[in-house]
Amino acid sequence: MPGKTLAREEHDEFRPHHGAVIYRMAKTYPTITLTVAEAIQNGVDAGAKKIFVGADVKGRVACVVDDGAGVSVEKFKRALATVGVSIKPKRGTLGQFGLGLVSPLNKCEEYIFASQVEGESEANIWTFRGEEIKEQYDAKVPRKSGPLPNLPRQFAVGAAKLGTSWRTLVHMKNVIEDSEIGILNLDELEDIVRYKFGPVMRDNGATVHVLFINEQDKVVERHIDPTDFTGEPLPVFTHTEPGCGKVTFTLYRARRTGGVRRGVVVLKSATETGSVLWDEFRTQAMGWRKLTHVQEAFDALGGGDFEGMVVAEKTKLGENRTTFERGKPLTDLYVAIQAWYLVCGKALHENEQETKREQRYQSLGEQSLKRMYKLLDDNPAFARKLAGVLAAETGQPKIAGPKRQSGPTKEGEPKTKERRVVVEPPKREGRAPTDAQPNISFSYAYEVLAGFTKLWQFDFATKVMTFNVLHPTWRKLDEVKGKHTPTTNKQIIHLQDWLTLKLLLLLSEHDDPDFDFEIARTAIDNEVKFYADLFILVPSKKGESDPSE
Numbered sequence: 001m002p003g004k005t006l007a008r009e010e011h012d013e014f015r016p017h018h019g020a021v022i023y024r025m026a027k028t029y030p031t032i033t034l035t036v037a038e039a040i041q042n043g044v045d046a047g048a049k050k051i052f053v054g055a056d057v058k059g060r061v062a063c064v065v066d067d068g069a070g071v072s073v074e075k076f077k078r079a080l081a082t083v084g085v086s087i088k089p090k091r092g093t094l095g096q097f098g099l100g101l102v103s104p105l106n107k108c109e110e111y112i113f114a115s116q117v118e119g120e121s122e123a124n125i126w127t128f129r130g131e132e133i134k135e136q137y138d139a140k141v142p143r144k145s146g147p148l149p150n151l152p153r154q155f156a157v158g159a160a161k162l163g164t165s166w167r168t169l170v171h172m173k174n175v176i177e178d179s180e181i182g183i184l185n186l187d188e189l190e191d192i193v194r195y196k197f198g199p200v201m202r203d204n205g206a207t208v209h210v211l212f213i214n215e216q217d218k219v220v221e222r223h224i225d226p227t228d229f230t231g232e233p234l235p236v237f238t239h240t241e242p243g244c245g246k247v248t249f250t251l252y253r254a255r256r257t258g259g260v261r262r263g264v265v266v267l268k269s270a271t272e273t274g275s276v277l278w279d280e281f282r283t284q285a286m287g288w289r290k291l292t293h294v295q296e297a298f299d300a301l302g303g304g305d306f307e308g309m310v311v312a313e314k315t316k317l318g319e320n321r322t323t324f325e326r327g328k329p330l331t332d333l334y335v336a337i338q339a340w341y342l343v344c345g346k347a348l349h350e351n352e353q354e355t356k357r358e359q360r361y362q363s364l365g366e367q368s369l370k371r372m373y374k375l376l377d378d379n380p381a382f383a384r385k386l387a388g389v390l391a392a393e394t395g396q397p398k399i400a401g402p403k404r405q406s407g408p409t410k411e412g413e414p415k416t417k418e419r420r421v422v423v424e425p426p427k428r429e430g431r432a433p434t435d436a437q438p439n440i441s442f443s444y445a446y447e448v449l450a451g452f453t454k455l456w457q458f459d460f461a462t463k464v465m466t467f468n469v470l471h472p473t474w475r476k477l478d479e480v481k482g483k484h485t486p487t488t489n490k491q492i493i494h495l496q497d498w499l500t501l502k503l504l505l506l507l508s509e510h511d512d513p514d515f516d517f518e519i520a521r522t523a524i525d526n527e528v529k530f531y532a533d534l535f536i537l538v539p540s541k542k543g544e545s546d547p548s549e
Contacts, residue, residue: 019136022102026130028320029103032062032175033185037192038100039064039170040208044197046070049206050164054155055184056213060175061152062108062184065159070117070167073124073143076101080141099319105130107182109174116148116167123148158211158221186212190224195266196275198226229307231255231263234348239339243332245270245313249340253348254307259359261352263307267333269315269324276322278302284323285334294334297341300349312336358421361469364489365423365444368496372504373426373440380437385508390463392441421446422464444496455525456499458517465503467496473529477536494536499528 029035036053043051046068055062071079079101104111105128116123122145133139149169151159159166176182193201193208201207208224231252240246254263268275282302285294300306312333316325324330341349376383423444445466455471458464468474477491478484502524506517 017137019133019139022139023105023130023134025099026102026105026107028099031181031185032104032107032172032183033188033192034320034322035100035103035107035172036062036064036184037189037196038103040066040193041197042066042100043068043168044200044204044206046168047204048168049204050162051206051208052151052155052159052162052166053184053189053208053210054152054158054212055210056152056154057183057215058217059152059154059213060108060173060177060182061154062172062175063151063155064170065151065166066168067164067166068168070120071113071115071124072117076113076115076124076126102128104128104170104172105133107176108172111170111172112149114149114169114171118167122146125149154213155211158209162209184212186210186220186222190222191264191277193224194227195264195277199275200273201226202228229309231307234306234308235344237340237344239336241332241335243328244315244330244336247310247312247333247336247340249308249310249344251306251308251310253352254305261304263304265301265306265308265310267310267312267315267324269317270311270313272317274317274321275309276317276324280322281324294338294341296349297337297345300341300345301337303349305349305352306345310337354419358419360484360489361421361446362423364492364496365421365446366426368493368500369423369444370426371497372500375501376440376504377437382504382508383438383440386440386504387438389460389507390440390442392439454521455528456503456521458503458521460517465500467499473532477532491536495528495532498531499524502527 029038032055036055040051040053043064043066046066048066048068051064051066053062053064101113108130110127110129112125112127114123114125124143124145126141126143128141133141148166149171150156151166151169152171189210197206206226210220210222210224212220212222214220229252231254234251234253237249237251238246239249251265252263254261265278266275267278267281278301282298285298301310312329314329315333316329317323318325324333376386423446425441425443442463442465445464446469447466448470449468450470452468452470455468455473457466457468459466469478474492474495477495478488480488506520506524510517510520
């Protein structure tokens with residue numbers, strides 16, 4: 001309108017408190033394990049062949065040295081200037097140097113970053129003090145020149161054994177006294193090095209050596225080489241979704257070590273070198289509440305049965321390189337994982353779970369049978385009362401028992417869904433039966449009998465005691481949130497021992513072939529719920545020590 005003056009737009013300067021922001025950004029790496037891993041990664045990026053890690057819990061010190069190309073003053077300044085800015089790394093490197101520089105700030109009182117570039121006579125040494133930096137509006141880090149500082153004395157000999165000239169040192173002093181944040185987790189660090197950094201380390205010929213001194217001053221050393229997947233290769237599976245593009249599953253059935261599969265699955269973007277471990281990926285999915293519809297697939301890939309790589313075309317790593325950026329590429333990756341599970345993984349996973357179930361019940365059954373047979377050997381008078389029913393030799397008199405004893409077989413009754421596990425009696429070599437000490441024989445079986453109301457059954461013809469592992473009482477003792485533990489193993493052995501003893505007492509008291517076994521068996525079933533609640537579960541609820549501790 002004529003005569004009206006337009007308001008002039010002005011700009012107010014936005015200047016955050018740099019020190020406080022940088023200190024907060026150190027929490028991007030929440031533990032010293034991840035901070036040490038970041039220092040290792042920076043060494044790999046610098047072309048290091050050898051990297052040494054030292055950590056002393058009581059001494060509250062941690063350090064990482066490498067023999068890479070070193071870090072110049074210019075590169076250091078550029079890294080500080082780009083803290084928190086996502087920088088696309090060049091091909092063959094793992095990532096962002098800046099965040100790694102500040103990650104130790106909240107985990108120790110002071111840390112030194114020192115580096116000597118190849119060809120220079122002295123190192124540049126920067127000293128970071130977290131509390132001081134946190135208070136600075138315009139954060140600055142003091143720098144001096146001089147020889148590369150020596151390693152702490154407790155690590156010097158171990159590092160010298162590697163026979164190389166170190167160029168970059170990260171030395172953290174007075175590490176925070178917090179078991180979750182400030183103590184190095186060797187297993188987690190080894191997984192990160194082997195699987196996240198493995199491809200680049202293999203290309204560079206790099207290795208990592210760790211010297212860890214625990215709270216009892218015990219020295220633990222680990223030499224970590226990047227390891228190829230060595231399990232049984234599975235068919236490569238690909239699936240395409242609009243958001244994440246083509247996803248390729250290159251997986252293996254992990255080898256057994258000590259009877260257990262401990263495979264690790266790694267996920268990565270096709271356009272970036274860094275990767276995400278399965279546990280990190282799972283944590284992100286749970287935090288974002290995206291796990292419900294793919295729970296079974298996540299359980300399968302994260303349970304140790306599989307190892308290998310899942311590579312998606314369009315996913316991008318987050319700033320801390322332990323997660324992916326949120327959005328459609330990530331949600332579509334969940335869809336691709338579910339597709340793999342339905343087409344390939346479900347049958348493999350269920351078969352592996354069934355094998356584990358069989359092996360577990362085999363072990364638990366053998367332990368109970370061994371105890372019961374020792375009971376009979378130690379009590380020959382009791383064993384003689386059972387000879388007519390449980391004699392191992394043919395031709396001896398047997399109680400006929402009810403006509404049907406071997407479980408649900410009538411039309412309309414539930415059928416076994418999974419393989420039946422049979423546990424044979426222990427071998428008793430060198431022991432000849434006598435009238436005073438008869439040779440008794442009976443065994444166990446385990447079946448999944450959905451809807452079957454009996455907890456256990458006994459077959460007089462085969463002398464097999466069968467347990468229904470889907471019975472509510474059994475499952476109450478056998479599982480904690482769907483998982484088996486050393487405590488539940490102990491509870492099942494207790495239950496088996498008690499039920500077997502009740503059966504043996506019952507059989508020893510009846511030499512009449514016409515006695516109604518089913519009435520007596522039902523009476524034991526009626527007792528067992530109360531016995532389990534009062535004498536098996538209650539001790540563990542009151543703090544009974546776990547055998548695994």
